[in-house]
Amino acid sequence: MDEVDIEKQPLNDLHPSDTKSTVIVSEDGDATIIHPKVETHTILSAIIKSTDGKFHRLSFDETDKKLELLLLKGDSTPTKYKMSINFSEIVAIRNSRVKLGRNGLPRVPPPEDTIADKKHPNAIFIYYAVRKNVYIWRIREAVILFTTTHDKKQWIDLLQTALREYEPRPKSLLIFINPYGGKGKAKSIYDKQVDPILALANIKRRVVLTERANHAYDILQEIEKDEWTTIDGVVSVGGDGLFNECLCSIVIRIQIENEKDIRDINVAALAKPPFRFGIIGAGSANSIVSSVHGVDDCPTAAVHIAIGSKCSVDVCTVHEGQNLLRISANAISYGWLGDVLRDSERYRYLGPIRYQWSALRTTIRHPYYFGRIAFCLNDGETAKQIELPECKKPCEYCEGSKSDPLYPYHWTTDFTHIICCVIPCVSPFTPYGLAPNTGVGDGTMDLALLPRVSRCTNLSVMRKVAMYGGKNLASLENSLHCYRVKRWSFTPGALVSPQNADHDPKAIRQGAWNLDGGKLK
Numbered sequence: 427m428d429e430v431d432i433e434k435q436p437l438n439d440l441h442p443s444d445t446k447s448t449v450i451v452s453e454d455g456d457a458t459i460i461h462p463k464v465e466t467h468t469i470l471s472a473i474i475k476s477t478d479g480k481f482h483r484l485s486f487d488e489t490d491k492k493l494e495l496l497l498l499k500g501d502s503t504p505t506k507y508k509m510s511i512n513f514s515e516i517v518a519i520r521n522s523r524v525k526l527g528r529n530g531l532p533r534v535p536p537p538e539d540t541i542a543d544k545k546h547p548n549a550i551f552i553y554y555a556v557r558k559n560v561y562i563w564r565i566r567e568a569v570i571l572f573t574t575t576h577d578k579k580q581w582i583d584l585l586q587t588a589l590r591e592y593e594p595r596p597k598s599l600l601i602f603i604n605p606y607g608g609k610g611k612a613k614s615i616y617d618k619q620v621d622p623i624l625a626l627a628n629i630k631r632r633v634v635l636t637e638r639a640n641h642a643y644d645i646l647q648e649i650e651k652d653e654w655t656t657i658d659g660v661v662s663v664g665g666d667g668l669f670n671e672c673l674c675s676i677v678i679r680i681q682i683e684n685e686k687d688i689r690d691i692n693v694a695a696l697a698k699p700p701f702r703f704g705i706i707g708a709g710s711a712n713s714i715v716s717s718v719h720g721v722d723d724c725p726t727a728a729v730h731i732a733i734g735s736k737c738s739v740d741v742c743t744v745h746e747g748q749n750l751l752r753i754s755a756n757a758i759s760y761g762w763l764g765d766v767l768r769d770s771e772r773y774r775y776l777g778p779i780r781y782q783w784s785a786l787r788t789t790i791r792h793p794y795y796f797g798r799i800a801f802c803l804n805d806g807e808t809a810k811q812i813e814l815p816e817c818k819k820p821c822e823y824c825e826g827s828k829s830d831p832l833y834p835y836h837w838t839t840d841f842t843h844i845i846c847c848v849i850p851c852v853s854p855f856t857p858y859g860l861a862p863n864t865g866v867g868d869g870t871m872d873l874a875l876l877p878r879v880s881r882c883t884n885l886s887v888m889r890k891v892a893m894y895g896g897k898n899l900a901s902l903e904n905s906l907h908c909y910r911v912k913r914w915s916f917t918p919g920a921l922v923s924p925q926n927a928d929h930d931p932k933a934i935r936q937g938a939w940n941l942d943g944g945k946l947k
């Protein structure tokens with residue numbers, strides 16, 4: 427091949443006659459012709475070779491940010507075989523090669539990309555994200571060979587500049603690692619499976635190893651304005667607890683900056699953080715990252731962070747009277763599950779097995795708690811779908827002595843479970859998710875209520891959730907009631923008056939609330 431040409435071509439080379447024009451005639455008979463805007467794409471192209479010696483036409487669509495390789499027969503006749511790589515999938519475009527392991531990941535952070543590859547000095551190496559199966563993502567390499575160093579230089583400058591300026595890609599990240607999260611392997615997971623990918627994507631990283639609970643919270647509150655405005659994202663390498671701690675701190679700081687009172691339960695909408703969050707699931711349950719990606723595979727999460735994938739996630743605020751207690755993007759549980767999770771904190775040194783151990787202890791104790799749940803249905807849910815069981819008497823709401831327009835529905839009874847899911851809550855214990863309906867970022871919460879049941883029924887419900895997920899559970903279990911809500915409240919021991927407190931001491935016993943959120947100071 428003697429010649430490599432770089433040329434600009436408009437893709438939509440439409441003749442005015444090809445486009446439909448609109449004619450608007452005014453009342454006095456004047457006609458105005460409106461020509462629709464024709465969007466033009468600038469495409470640069472060149473003839474290149476692949477490593478197997480075949481010719482291809484390389485095209486770069488500057489508007490759509492897309493690369494296309496079209497296989498040629500000989501050195502000019504196009505064939506039907508082509509491959510395209512979107513900029514949204516590209517991790518890196520380099521002069522020099524990076525060794526990928528058999529697992530499709532760089533083994534060590536690659537060296538600076540300053541000198542050309544010794545073996546292929548006229549080559550450009552493109553590293554892009556590929557889906558290995560439904561959930562797992564890895565990195566693949568494409569090598570593009572130019573005939574002259576000049577052409578290669580022109581192209582690499584062009585492509586690297588375009589990639590640098592590609593808006594969705596993060597350029598600078600603040601990373602928190604909880605060295606004690608999960609099985610205590612967060613640091614080595616980061617070093618081996620995450621850092622090489624972020625380094626390959628040329629992302630600036632400030633890494634902080636947390637030294638105590640709430641360390642990440644404090645750093646995010648105290649960070650200087652200069653750094654705060656330049657970071658593109660905060661990544662937590664740990665479990666749901668560390669993620670929620672970062673989330674809580676950032677959400678609170680943003681509300682203060684936007685002069686919103688987050689303590690006010692009626693505040694219309696919270697201000698959105700200006701940057702994104704990433705999670706590398708190095709904790710025990712990793713339910714947030716598993717709900718978002720369907721899997722808690724760390725390299726998959728790192729690849730998504732590197733290429734700037736994004737999705738919206740809902741958060742909920744938890745208040746007690748006028749105080750904001752927590753912010754959470756996960757599940758809130760009270761009753762058996764809340765007690766299991768609270769008890770498991772005492773056995774953190776056991777690692778993830780602590781959950782099974784605490785489940786056994788709590789089942790023996792068989793807790794149930796008395797109180798009134800009141801809620802407001804999500805917009806779009808109709809009252810017809812609501813069949814609330816009868817309350818235990820006496821109930822102030824049923825008798826009409828009390829009511830709250832914010833929460834039109836209520837149920838007063840003994841509860842074995844009150845579980846609220848903000849996201850589907852996929853975890854090793856609930857591989858098909860805990861929530862029956864709610865999705866990631868759909869603006870709803872699921873509220874699941876299980877009144878007092880026997881130990882066997884409770885275990886059977888938990889077994890069914892673990893085996894089949896929460897989706898169809900309500901139809902299998904008559905006693906389970908699930909609602910899609912936008913706000914709800916719980917008043918423990920609502921039936922208890924000083925007179926009957928002696929009569930039923932269980933009525934005033936309170937369970938533990940559990941949610942993976944940083945506490946507001």
Ligand SMILES: Nc1ncnc2c1ncn2[C@@H]1O[C@H](COP(=O)(O)OP(=O)(O)OP(=O)(O)O)[C@@H](O)[C@H]1O
Pocket residue numbers: 603604605606607608609636637638639640641663664665666667668669671708709710711712713942
């Ligand atoms: N260095 C540290 N020492 C002690 N506690 C810490 C430290 N760093 C963070 N924490 C706290 O530990 C809690 C739990 O951490 P994390 O969520 O990372 O792990 P995990 O509990 O094993 O995972 P999961 O929440 O998925 O079960 C967090 O709420 C965080 O505040």
